[in-house]
Amino acid sequence: MTKPKQGIKPPHPAQRPWRVLERRYLDRSPWHTVRTDRVQLPTGVVVPDWYVFEFLDWVEILAITKEGKFVIISQYRHGLGETRYELPAGSCDEGETPLESAKRELFEETGYGGGRWELLMTKSPNPSNHNNHAHAFLALDVEQIDVPHNEESEDIRIHLLSREEVLALLLDDEIQQSMHAAALWKYMYLTEER
Amino acid sequence: MTKPKQGIKPPHPAQRPWRVLERRYLDRSPWHTVRTDRVQLPTGVVVPDWYVFEFLDWVEILAITKEGKFVIISQYRHGLGETRYELPAGSCDEGETPLESAKRELFEETGYGGGRWELLMTKSPNPSNHNNHAHAFLALDVEQIDVPHNEESEDIRIHLLSREEVLALLLDDEIQQSMHAAALWKYMYLTEER
Numbered sequence: 001m002t003k004p005k006q007g008i009k010p011p012h013p014a015q016r017p018w019r020v021l022e023r024r025y026l027d028r029s030p031w032h033t034v035r036t037d038r039v040q041l042p043t044g045v046v047v048p049d050w051y052v053f054e055f056l057d058w059v060e061i062l063a064i065t066k067e068g069k070f071v072i073i074s075q076y077r078h079g080l081g082e083t084r085y086e087l088p089a090g091s092c093d094e095g096e097t098p099l100e101s102a103k104r105e106l107f108e109e110t111g112y113g114g115g116r117w118e119l120l121m122t123k124s125p126n127p128s129n130h131n132n133h134a135h136a137f138l139a140l141d142v143e144q145i146d147v148p149h150n151e152e153s154e155d156i157r158i159h160l161l162s163r164e165e166v167l168a169l170l171l172d173d174e175i176q177q178s179m180h181a182a183a184l185w186k187y188m189y190l191t192e193e194r
Numbered sequence: 195m196t197k198p199k200q201g202i203k204p205p206h207p208a209q210r211p212w213r214v215l216e217r218r219y220l221d222r223s224p225w226h227t228v229r230t231d232r233v234q235l236p237t238g239v240v241v242p243d244w245y246v247f248e249f250l251d252w253v254e255i256l257a258i259t260k261e262g263k264f265v266i267i268s269q270y271r272h273g274l275g276e277t278r279y280e281l282p283a284g285s286c287d288e289g290e291t292p293l294e295s296a297k298r299e300l301f302e303e304t305g306y307g308g309g310r311w312e313l314l315m316t317k318s319p320n321p322s323n324h325n326n327h328a329h330a331f332l333a334l335d336v337e338q339i340d341v342p343h344n345e346e347s348e349d350i351r352i353h354l355l356s357r358e359e360v361l362a363l364l365l366d367d368e369i370q371q372s373m374h375a376a377a378l379w380k381y382m383y384l385t386e387e388r
Contacts, residue, residue: 015270015277015349026221031323032228032245039272045346051226052273053247074207077321078233079246083209084321124370125320127271127278129225134372152239155209168203170380176318178328178373185379186364194388 016042018050055125055132059102060089060180062120062187063112063139069160071112071142076155080176085159085169087136087180098135106139108149110158115142121183136183210236212244249319249326253296254283254374256314256381257306257333263354265306265336266363270349274370279353279363281330281374292329300333302343304352309336315377330377 022038036049063071076083090105092098099117107113121136150156161169167188168174175181216232230243257265270277284299286292293311301307315330344350355363361382362368369375 015268015351017270017275017277018272026226029243029245031243032220032230034226034228036226037272041347041349043346043349047347049223049225050272051223074209076209076211077318078212078231078244079323079325080318080321081211081325082321083207083211085204085207086321121375122367123372123375124271124274125372127274127276127280127370129273131273131275152237153235153241155235155237157207157209159204159207161204164202165204172203173316174203174206176321178317178319178376181315181317182372182376182379185376185383189379189383189386192383192386192388194386 018042018047021046051129053130055091055130056094057092057098057101057132058089058125058134058179059092059098059105060087060134060136060183061102061106061139062087062136062183063106063110063115063142065112065160066141066143069162070166071106071110072159072161072166073109074157074159082176084176085174086177087183089177089180099137102135102137102139106142107146108151109154109156111144111146111148112139112142113145115139121186123179123182125179134179136179136186138187212236212241215240245323247324249285249324250288251286251292251295251326252283252319252328252373253286253292253299254281254328254330254377255296255300255333256281256330256377257300257304257309257336259306259354260335260337263356264360265300265304266353266355266360267303268351268353276370278370279368280371281377283371283374293331296329296331296333300336301340302345303348303350305338305340305342306333306336307339309333315380317373317376319373328373330373330380332381 018039020037025035033054040046074085088106088109092101117139120138212233214231219229227248233244234240268279282300282303286295311333314332
């Protein structure tokens with residue numbers, strides 16, 4: 001899956017960053033750390049309160065079994081108020097590498113493990129107001145090695161889907177989680193027969 | 195670009211929603227409306243404070259000129275603290291349809307307009323903690339019809355890139371915005387010659 005860096009990309013634009021004049025934390029709860037920055041733009045304009053949500057990095061896992069089935073989960077998501085298909089995913093714990101977090105989350109949520117792992121995609125949930133990254137890992141030839149170990153607040157079902165079924169979900173926008181859809185579409189593009 | 199609904203996709207999962215026992219708004223600022231819900235899961239477990247960020251819907255535009263160039267912008271993004279390539283995008287105003295918002299945002303940020311428009315993808319920024327959707331529109335054969343009309347807090351540069359250049363950015367994870375990467379990868383998959 002790993003590709004050499006693409007040589008033809010245009011030079012990275014160099015707009016100057018904003019100057020932080022003042023920083024104020026509104027909340028530092030475990031699931032809601034938010035600050036507002038008073039910032040000055042290179043144009044001189046001052047914005048009094050730019051909101052930034054601070055999170056540790058996140059991971060999601062595109063795991064495929066030896067039989068070629070995608071390990072997809074479904075769970076009710078309270079922000080959107082819907083039950084949707086998505087990838088196993090979670091937050092990095094303090095001190096973990098993203099790969100360690102990804103292996104832990106796949107195991108906890110599905111009981112699957114083993115296999116060959118590589119980084120598929122690193123991206124931002126929303127560079128405007130999130131300070132963290134979301135790392136997508138590809139895990140090939142995984143096997144069920146235990147039962148799932150979900151947290152109390154997790155009600156997760158596991159679905160072993162074929163590539164065609166996952167592609168059909170993507171084409172219908174049934175994978176609503178943008179980070180997961182991005183990683184899955186990248187994978188589909190890279191592995192499509194041409 | 196419009197595809198018929200896929201017949202081979204698995205049935206929609208049917209986990210039951212959570213019951214909201216209490217709802218409390220922490221903030222209702224224009225750029226930060228956040229609530230916590232005390233919720234009861236179908237398992238009986240009570241979670242005292244599930245955070246939900248409330249936003250109006252968002253739009254992003256994949257605009258391609260008559261000459262086949264992608265209208266890409268770059269701007270400094272203070273959450274991530276980096277200047278990145280992304281799609282023209284913005285928030286729906288109250289009472290606007292997503293298509294109206296998309297046409298307005300493309301015009302304001304780039305001065306481009308006209309062309310043939312269709313919905314490319316609707317998705318959730320993050321179904322766990324966002325209540326809104328992000329709609330990606332495809333706009334073909336757009337033309338520059340005016341200069342950009344940016345807001346004071348926007349310092350946006352416009353880049354007319356070839357399909358190959360945009361693909362190179364995607365392959366290098368240079369499009370960090372997950373919602374935009376998802377829409378662009380979907381487009382690349384659908385339009386790749388096979």
